[in-house]
Amino acid sequence: MGGSGRVRKMSALGAAAAFLVVAALVAAFVGAADLNPLATAAALIDKALPFLRLPSSLSSVDRAVLFQIRLPRVVLGALVGGLLALAGAGYQGVFRNPLVDSGMLGASAGAGLGATLAIVYLGGAGPQAVPVAAFAGSLAGVAVAYGTGAAAARHSVLGDGVATLLLAGVAVGSFLISVQTFVLQRSAPDIGAVYSWLLGSLSAASWQQVTTILPYAAVSSVVILLHGRHLDVLAVGDEEARALGQRPDLVRGIVVAACALAAASAVAVSGIIGFVGIVIPHVARRLAGPSYTSVLPLSLLGGAAFLVLADTLARTVLSPAELPIGVVTALVGAPAFVWVLRGTSHVST
Amino acid sequence: MTALAADGVSVTLDRAPVLHGVSCAVPGGGWLALLGPNGAGKSTLIRAMAGLVRYTGTVTVDQADARALKARERARLLAYVPQEPVLPPDLTVTQYVLLGRTPHLSYLAVPGRHDRERALAAMERLDVAQFGERRLARLSGGERQRVVLARALAADPAVLLLDEPTSMLDVGHEQQVLELVDDLRRDAGLTVVSTLHDLTVAGQYADSLVLLDAGRVVAAGSPATVLTAPLIESVYAARVRVIAGDDGHPVIAPVRRVERGGRRDFPGNTP
Numbered sequence: 204m205g206g207s208g209r210v211r212k213m214s215a216l217g218a219a220a221a222f223l224v225v226a227a228l229v230a231a232f233v234g235a236a237d238l239n240p241l242a243t244a245a246a247l248i249d250k251a252l253p254f255l256r257l258p259s260s261l262s263s264v265d266r267a268v269l270f271q272i273r274l275p276r277v278v279l280g281a282l283v284g285g286l287l288a289l290a291g292a293g294y295q296g297v298f299r300n301p302l303v304d305s306g307m308l309g310a311s312a313g314a315g316l317g318a319t320l321a322i323v324y325l326g327g328a329g330p331q332a333v334p335v336a337a338f339a340g341s342l343a344g345v346a347v348a349y350g351t352g353a354a355a356a357r358h359s360v361l362g363d364g365v366a367t368l369l370l371a372g373v374a375v376g377s378f379l380i381s382v383q384t385f386v387l388q389r390s391a392p393d394i395g396a397v398y399s400w401l402l403g404s405l406s407a408a409s410w411q412q413v414t415t416i417l418p419y420a421a422v423s424s425v426v427i428l429l430h431g432r433h434l435d436v437l438a439v440g441d442e443e444a445r446a447l448g449q450r451p452d453l454v455r456g457i458v459v460a461a462c463a464l465a466a467a468s469a470v471a472v473s474g475i476i477g478f479v480g481i482v483i484p485h486v487a488r489r490l491a492g493p494s495y496t497s498v499l500p501l502s503l504l505g506g507a508a509f510l511v512l513a514d515t516l517a518r519t520v521l522s523p524a525e526l527p528i529g530v531v532t533a534l535v536g537a538p539a540f541v542w543v544l545r546g547t548s549h550v551s552t
Numbered sequence: 553m554t555a556l557a558a559d560g561v562s563v564t565l566d567r568a569p570v571l572h573g574v575s576c577a578v579p580g581g582g583w584l585a586l587l588g589p590n591g592a593g594k595s596t597l598i599r600a601m602a603g604l605v606r607y608t609g610t611v612t613v614d615q616a617d618a619r620a621l622k623a624r625e626r627a628r629l630l631a632y633v634p635q636e637p638v639l640p641p642d643l644t645v646t647q648y649v650l651l652g653r654t655p656h657l658s659y660l661a662v663p664g665r666h667d668r669e670r671a672l673a674a675m676e677r678l679d680v681a682q683f684g685e686r687r688l689a690r691l692s693g694g695e696r697q698r699v700v701l702a703r704a705l706a707a708d709p710a711v712l713l714l715d716e717p718t719s720m721l722d723v724g725h726e727q728q729v730l731e732l733v734d735d736l737r738r739d740a741g742l743t744v745v746s747t748l749h750d751l752t753v754a755g756q757y758a759d760s761l762v763l764l765d766a767g768r769v770v771a772a773g774s775p776a777t778v779l780t781a782p783l784i785e786s787v788y789a790a791r792v793r794v795i796a797g798d799d800g801h802p803v804i805a806p807v808r809r810v811e812r813g814g815r816r817d818f819p820g821n822t823p
Binding site: 208429432435436438439440442443445446447448449450488492493494496 | 599602603604622623624625626627628631632634637638639640642643644646647651652654655657660662663685707
């Protein structure tokens with residue numbers, strides 16, 4: 204990367220970080236309970252800087268709203284958004300295709316089936332059953348799709364293992380969705396609960412959810428971020444990557460596993476949220492160029508900020524009712540995506 | 553300077569044999585050109601040398617079996633340029649050339665100052681440094697070929713493996729690129745193995761030639777021994793005349809079929 208390239212990357216990263224901070228503050232100040240902004244700011248600063256003691260006029264109820272309801276939701280939204288965008292960007296690098304999303308390769312379909320089975324058959328097992336089943340379903344979906352695709356690629360006429368893997372993902376995804384539809388069709392009373400999960404929501408956010416997914420989020424993010432350079436090498440194709448001493452299959456396996464873990468952690472606590480994994484990496488590419496050494500960290504920060512704002516919209520537009528966040532990301536994301544595509548002279552695959 | 557040799561190399565692709573026990577060698581600092589009609593196995597031989605296809609037999613790099621080398625060690629010694637390199641359109645020239653440093657980076661390493669310096673040196677050597685920030689999509693054919701060579705050179709290799717380095721270029725750019733490769737060979741002591749489709753050009757630049765047909769070596773040696781009319785006519789099914797050029801290199805001139813009865817004799821025409 205040349206000097207100007209690095210300046211561009213650093214300024215884009217700085218802007219994304221600032222955007223995330225602003226989004227988080229807006230989300231903390233806005234909500235159904237009308238908190239005094241000054242008192243809220245004072246309480247936040249007091250909490251953030253333990254050596255400083257600021258008196259805040261926030262009542263204990265307001266404090267509870269801020270620290271037990273709003274803040275965990277902001278943090279969880281940032282985690283989920285960052286993970287989805289990062290996983291989308293990682294998949295796009297692995298598959299050399301900018302239209303791949305974090306839900307590809309059977310991830311969303313597997314999570315949907317897992318959650319449906321848990322809601323329908325394990326209704327009495329408590330609220331923990333659904334996220335665990337979604338997490339396991341998402342990982343299992345990717346494992347089956349990847350295993351099928353890798354096995355098929357050995358006999359494929361497509362020549363390129365990448366296309367075979369993507370097609371295997373589509374096939375496995377369709378299969379899982381048809382199983383899910385069958386299960387759902389046989390238990391009509393659960394349709395409402397399943398759909399509200401499928402459309403995505405952060406309304407059950409708690410610190411416990413944050414600490415549950417934090418280890419998976421941290422491990423998967425670090426692994427993906429460390430592979431930016433390898434994804435750039437993969438962009439010249441498997442054969443040239445091998446001529447450069449790289450092992451494309453190894454890199455693909457590691458990055459797909461990390462992306463699957465990231466997406467599964469996000470899906471487990473939020474349901475299925477689309478568009479973040481496509482739109483955010485696309486914007487990152489427009490801002491800082493196609494190198495994954497900048498696209499990956501920018502997607503992490505940008506996805507976090509975007510989802511925090513989307514969730515703020517989801518819980519305020521119809522307040523006190525809530526919009527499903529998946530609806531908000533699609534409503535905002537789809538037009539934004541078309542706008543971004545218009546400004547792109549060509550799609551680089 | 554690094555010598556390279558193939559000894560009894562056979563390759564089977566999709567159950568079809570492509571190379572049958574091919575042997576050839578190039579001394580350190582030499583230029584070996586692989587010739588032959590389409591489908592003769594030139595590209596496959598070069599890919600076998602680069603370790604990109606499974607082969608039986610041995611490829612030796614300075615008397616050491618190439619199979620004993622780790623992928624990155626091999627990539628540091630042998631730089632491979634395919635016939636149609638993949639050029640991600642939005643990558644800048646500098647970013648692309650820096651990818652050539654990959655064989656020098658351990659798994660978790662990122663390119664450092666030394667890597668950037670070597671990449672820049674390669675770009676200056678091939679006269680592409682002045683458009684380092686340009687996107688690859690914006691390059692002309694000649695610029696593109698020099699950028700690809702710069703990426704190969706950025707690895708500081710001992711051997712350049714070039715598959716049809718000039719197939720997309722006009723005659724002027726073809727000469728320019730081949731002169732550059734020849735300069736690199738003389739200045740840096742690089743060994744060059746290339747496939748070349750133009751027989752005259754191959755005789756001008758390479759100091760030894762190997763003529764392949766249907767996966768077997770038909771002739772090998774100096775341009776004067778390989779580029780003879782009977783050999784070329786039998787292997788390519790072509791009509792040619794071989795003329796001695798001013799500099800002693802053979803010039804291969806295609807000869808058109810003679811007219812018969814006022815009409816050109818095309819295969820479909822019955823006299």
